[in-house]
Amino acid sequence: MSETKELIVEIGVEELPAIPFLKECGNVAAKWRETLAQNGLDSECEFYYTPRRIAFYHPKFAVRQEDGYSEFIGAPRQVAQKDGAWTPAALSFAKKCGIAESELKFETVGGKEVLYYKKPVAGKPSAELLGDMIEKFLLGLNFGKSMRWGEGKFEFIRPVRSFLCLLGDEVVKFNKFDVESGDSIFMHRSVSYDKFTVKNAKDYFAAMPKIGVILDQNARREKILSEFKQIEAKNGVTVEADEALLDEVVAITEYPTALLGGFEREFLEVPSEVIITSMKENQRYFPVFEGGKLANRFVVVSNAISPEPALIVKGNEKVLRARLSDAMFFWRSDLAHEFGPEKLKNITYLKELGSTYDKSVRELGVAKRLAKICADRLKACAGEGYEALLERAVMLSKADLTTQMVYEFTELQGVMGGYYAAAKGENENVVTAIKEQYLPSGEASALPSTIFSSVVALAIKLETLIGLFSAGKIPSGNKDPYALRRAANGVIKIIQNENLNLDIAAFLRETAEGYAKFDVEALIGFIFDRLYTFFDVNPSVVKACLASKKGDVLAQCEAIDALGAICAADDFRQNFSTFKRLANIIKDENFGSVDEAKFENESEKKLNDAFKAAVKAGGSYSERLKNLFGLKVAIDEFFDNVMINAEDELVRKNRLALVGQIYTEFLKIADIKEISL
Numbered sequence: 318m319s320e321t322k323e324l325i326v327e328i329g330v331e332e333l334p335a336i337p338f339l340k341e342c343g344n345v346a347a348k349w350r351e352t353l354a355q356n357g358l359d360s361e362c363e364f365y366y367t368p369r370r371i372a373f374y375h376p377k378f379a380v381r382q383e384d385g386y387s388e389f390i391g392a393p394r395q396v397a398q399k400d401g402a403w404t405p406a407a408l409s410f411a412k413k414c415g416i417a418e419s420e421l422k423f424e425t426v427g428g429k430e431v432l433y434y435k436k437p438v439a440g441k442p443s444a445e446l447l448g449d450m451i452e453k454f455l456l457g458l459n460f461g462k463s464m465r466w467g468e469g470k471f472e473f474i475r476p477v478r479s480f481l482c483l484l485g486d487e488v489v490k491f492n493k494f495d496v497e498s499g500d501s502i503f504m505h506r507s508v509s510y511d512k513f514t515v516k517n518a519k520d521y522f523a524a525m526p527k528i529g530v531i532l533d534q535n536a537r538r539e540k541i542l543s544e545f546k547q548i549e550a551k552n553g554v555t556v557e558a559d560e561a562l563l564d565e566v567v568a569i570t571e572y573p574t575a576l577l578g579g580f581e582r583e584f585l586e587v588p589s590e591v592i593i594t595s596m597k598e599n600q601r602y603f604p605v606f607e608g609g610k611l612a613n614r615f616v617v618v619s620n621a622i623s624p625e626p627a628l629i630v631k632g633n634e635k636v637l638r639a640r641l642s643d644a645m646f647f648w649r650s651d652l653a654h655e656f657g658p659e660k661l662k663n664i665t666y667l668k669e670l671g672s673t674y675d676k677s678v679r680e681l682g683v684a685k686r687l688a689k690i691c692a693d694r695l696k697a698c699a700g701e702g703y704e705a706l707l708e709r710a711v712m713l714s715k716a717d718l719t720t721q722m723v724y725e726f727t728e729l730q731g732v733m734g735g736y737y738a739a740a741k742g743e744n745e746n747v748v749t750a751i752k753e754q755y756l757p758s759g760e761a762s763a764l765p766s767t768i769f770s771s772v773v774a775l776a777i778k779l780e781t782l783i784g785l786f787s788a789g790k791i792p793s794g795n796k797d798p799y800a801l802r803r804a805a806n807g808v809i810k811i812i813q814n815e816n817l818n819l820d821i822a823a824f825l826r827e828t829a830e831g832y833a834k835f836d837v838e839a840l841i842g843f844i845f846d847r848l849y850t851f852f853d854v855n856p857s858v859v860k861a862c863l864a865s866k867k868g869d870v871l872a873q874c875e876a877i878d879a880l881g882a883i884c885a886a887d888d889f890r891q892n893f894s895t896f897k898r899l900a901n902i903i904k905d906e907n908f909g910s911v912d913e914a915k916f917e918n919e920s921e922k923k924l925n926d927a928f929k930a931a932v933k934a935g936g937s938y939s940e941r942l943k944n945l946f947g948l949k950v951a952i953d954e955f956f957d958n959v960m961i962n963a964e965d966e967l968v969r970k971n972r973l974a975l976v977g978q979i980y981t982e983f984l985k986i987a988d989i990k991e992i993s994l
Contacts, residue, residue, distance in 0.1 A: 319440070324378035324487035325518040326451065328371045329479030329503050335368075335568040337460040337474065338729050340567075340885045342366070345458065349373055352454040356446055357382045365532045367571040368620075369503060372532065374518060378484065382440030391415045391432030393421055406411060428678040447482055448491025448498065457494075467495050477504060479512070486517050503528030505571050507622035529622050530571045538567050540620055544575035547602070548616060552577065555606045556616050562597055569601070577605070578630045580616045584641040587648050588736045594726050595640045600639065602841045628895040631744050633918035647721040656737045658712045659727025660719040669788040669833070673715050679784065683828060684776035690819060694768045699746045703769070704749050710750040710773050714737055717751075731755050750774075764814045771815045778811075779803045783825065787832035805844045809851065812870045821845075841868070848873060854881035857993040864988035870939075876986050883946060895956075900980050900990040901983075903963065908970065908977040920951075920958040927951040928979055938986050945983055952979070 327889065344363040344404055353359045358379055365372040391397060391410035398404060403411075411421055414434040424433035460474040471494045480498035482489040485694040488500045501512040502521070508529040515521045522532070531537045535868075541563065566573065584592065590610040596602035596615055603612040617633045619626070652935070661674035670676060684707055689694055695703040717723045717734035726733075735752030749772040753765040765771040780803050785791075792801050812819055822841045829837045849859050862876040883889060916922050928951075931944035961972045983989050 319383060320380045321377040322380055323483075323518040324373075325481065325483050326373045326447070327479070327481040327502055327521070328451070328477060329373070329481070330369060330473070330477055330662040331475040332368045333366075333475055333568070335565040337462070338366075339564055339568055341458055341460050345371065346373075348457050349454050351706075352450050353456070356450055357385065357440070358443060358446070360449075366534055366568070367530060367537075368569050369571065370530075370532075374522075374846045379443060380484070381442045382391055382446075384440050386439050387436045387438050389434040389436065390426055391434075396428040397421075397423075410434075413668065417505050424593065427551055444484060444487065444489045447484075447489045448493055448627045451480070451491075452480070452493045461775060470901070471495065479543075481515070481521070483515070483521070485587050502528070504842065505622060507572075507620075530572070534567050537570060537573050538563065541566065541573050541575055545616065548575060548577050552614075553607070554612055554614065557593075557604045557606065558596065559603065562601060562603065566601055567619045570618060572622055573618045573620060574622075574626065575618050576618050576626050576630050577614060578602075578634045579618055580641060582613045582635055583739050585611065585613055587644050588642065588733070589735075590729055590732050590850065591644050591648070591726060592641065594729060595644060596727075598726075599640055600633070600637060602633070617736070638840055643725070644722070647725060651722055651733075651737060652740055653721040656713070656716055656741050658716050662717060663713055665843040667788055667790075673718060676780065676784065677712050677715055679831070680780045681708055682831065682977075683780045683783075684708075684711050684772055686824065686828065687772050687776055687779075687819075691768060691772065691815075691817060695772065698767050698769045699744075702745075705926060705987070706744050707747050707769070707772065709743065709907050710769070711776065712779065713747065713891075713950065714751050715771065716752045746770075757810050759803070763808060768815055771811050771817075775808060775811045775864070778807050779828070781838060782808070782844070783832055786837075786843075787829070788834045789835070791839070793842075801843070802847065805847045806850075808844060809847055809870055809874075809953075813874060814865070818869060818871060820868040821870050822866075845870075845873065848877065852877050852881060855884055855992075855994070858884055858987075861987040861989060861991035864991050865984055865986055876938045879937070879942050879994075880987050882939065883942055884992065884994070892946070892949055893992065893994060894991050895952050896983075897958070897992075899952060900983075900988075902973070903977050904933070908974045909972045910980060912971050915968055917968060918959050919964075920955045921972065921975060924955045925975055926950040927973075928982075932982060941982075942986060945979070948979065 321696045345366070346362070349362065349364070350359060360375050360378050365374070389410070392404075392406040397407040397410070403421065407421055408418065410432050412420055414436060416434060420434070421432060422434075423430045426433060428802055455473060458474070463472045463474055464476060465472050466476040473494070477494040477496055479502065480492070480493065481500065481502050482498045483500060489498060491498050500516065501514045502524070503512065503965065504513050505528055513524055513528050515524050516931050525532050542558060545558055548554070548894055549556055550733060559738070593604045596604055600617070603616040603618070605612045605616060608616075615637065617630070621629055621630045623629055640994065658674055660678055661677060662672050664673040665671075666673045666676045684705075686861060687942070688704065688707055695707070698723065699706050714731070714734065717730055717737055720733060720737065722733050723730045731754050732752055735748050735915045738751050739748045746767070750770040751764075754774050754777055755772040756763055756770075756774055757764050765774045781799070782801060785799050785801060790799055790801075808821070811817075812821070821844060825841055828835050829835070829840075845863050848863070849856055851874070852859060856882045862873055862880060865876070911925060913922070913925060916925070927948050931948060934944050935941065936944075959972060961969065961976065963969045963972065980989070
């Protein structure tokens with residue numbers, strides 16, 4: 318094993334944009350390790366980042382590569398040698414390897430005798446390789462968009478301004494991106510714009526407090542959270558430590574300091590979602606709560622090192638005050654105008670599908686069809702006038718798209734509509750349905766809270782799917798610009814949550830008649846294919862259940878749960894061969910009914926009687942499957958004692974029908990041919 322030394326590598330850059338950097342951050346260390354491995358220099362390392370530096374520390378890094386070998390494989394013997402003489406192919410191989418004819422020899426590789434030469438290769442010093450390795454690593458990072466600098470010659474997420482590369486006490490010299498490597502690093506801008514010289518890795522880490530940098534991202538996070546707790550304890554408040562925002566703040570600070578600021582109480586008239594969104598999205602502030610309600614305070618995490626933090630707070634309060642003043646104006650102005658759907662006629666939804674108003678009308682048609690399925694539950698939820706309320710909710714659901722507030726804060730569509738509807742005195746069911754129309758909005762999202770809201774949200778999602786499929790806007794590969802996969806997931810989740818017995822296949826076929834002609838079966842398949850992500854089972858279990866062509870989502874889910882549980886049993890694999898054999902016998906479904914008078918063997922009668930008893934028992938999918946799989950003993954006896962391909966055609970067809978009826982009964986739940994273990 319070669320000698321090792323400490324290695325510290327720091328790539329100094331201009332401020333990294335947090336969001337694109339964080340998307341790639343999880344791959345950074347792995348890509349560096351991959352680069353090292355490709356050069357035979359893999360070793361344990363620690364990865365650190367700040368907005369202005371990417372750093373790797375190796376406690377033990379090989380000073381040079383291990384010696385190795387290069388393998389050369391040439392032509393097979395029959396091509397390389399003719400009548401005991403070397404052919405031009407062999408001579409060319411010798412020249413390529415740099416050896417004499419006398420050194421040519423054959424080895425067996427992959428079962429064939431071929432020309433073979435193994436050439437010793439001396440390992441190179443690490444210092445000769447590190448520059449190219451660092452360049453390759455940087456160019457292999459994927460941040461989406463990149464910047465160009467240096468007359469357009471160089472490209473990276475942000476311009477590279479320095480390289481520190483110290484192997485032990487030695488500076489590893491190279492020039493990449495028109496930047497010479499050296500022994501100095503940039504300090505925190507609040508400390509100095511000068512560079513700071515370090516001698517080795519130990520010196521590098523010792524320098525961090527001096528240059529105003531907390532290098533370890535986890536340490537920065539801990540400092541922020543600790544200061545949140547101090548603020549909470551001192552002021553009797555709660556700071557909302559939003560994880561995504563915290564990740565971003567950690568990525569944009571080198572020395573974070575949490576500071577408490579405030580704003581005028583009158584701004585709390587504006588819906589809290591607006592204030593919080595403005596804080597987080599525009600300013601990266603953390604909202605503060607008091608007594609469970611939003612307080613007129615906020616926490617800013619400053620990256621400045623200043624003896625007067627009050628000035629930092631004052632400046633941030635001024636910026637937030639201006640934004641909240643705008644929000645207050647939008648809120649009051651919107652309330653002064655009528656809140657209705659008419660203006661939606663002026664907003665184009667999609668060229669092929671008309672205006673947003675047209676979409677709302679179509680959504681209403683879908684909602685009315687859904688309402689027929691759960692009329693009693695809607696009546697219990699919203700009262701006798703639920704139909705009028707449902708129409709009101711659907712037609713007002715997009716009305717906030719015409720407001721100034723949603724124009725400024727597009728992510729609050731629906732939420733703001735609920736506030737405006739409430740301010741205009743709309744029924745609470747209508748208000749809630751408007752607020753919850755986009756739920757569920759993600760993997761861990763809440764679901765609509767009532768059956769009334771669920772029908773509205775379901776109608777909107779189904780109409781979106783039908784409409785966009787009819788317009789040819791179908792997701793392909795990783796591209797899903799209209800978030801139709803999320804909509805399909807939402808459809809399934811709402812149906813499950815509300816326990817709706819909805820034959821989605823029949824519903825879609827019927828509803829699609831009002832749209833331009835398209836492949837409705839493709840849409841049905843698209844929705845049901847989302848079930849693969851809903852269950853932690855062998856994917857072939859889902860495939861088998863979907864092959865049964867059940868159109869009811871709940872029925873499919875129940876079948877997948879039932880079959881998945883059975884397939885997960887320890888003895889299922891060894892028992893399933895019986896049923897795989899049974900299914901494979903059935904080439905098609907063109908077999909007749911069973912004629913018991915044609916039974917010639919007691920095993921036929923036993924199997925038929927056992928099958929009839931299993932079917933008669935009925936029950937849930939789980940019970941039915943257990944009874945059908947419980948036929949194993951009778952089926953095995955049948956296979957042992959009965960020849961299906963009997964010479965008598967009528968007997969043969971009757972035996973096929975006996976086996977076929979079992980497979981057909983399975984097929985009502987799942988196609989067992991599709992199960993693979």
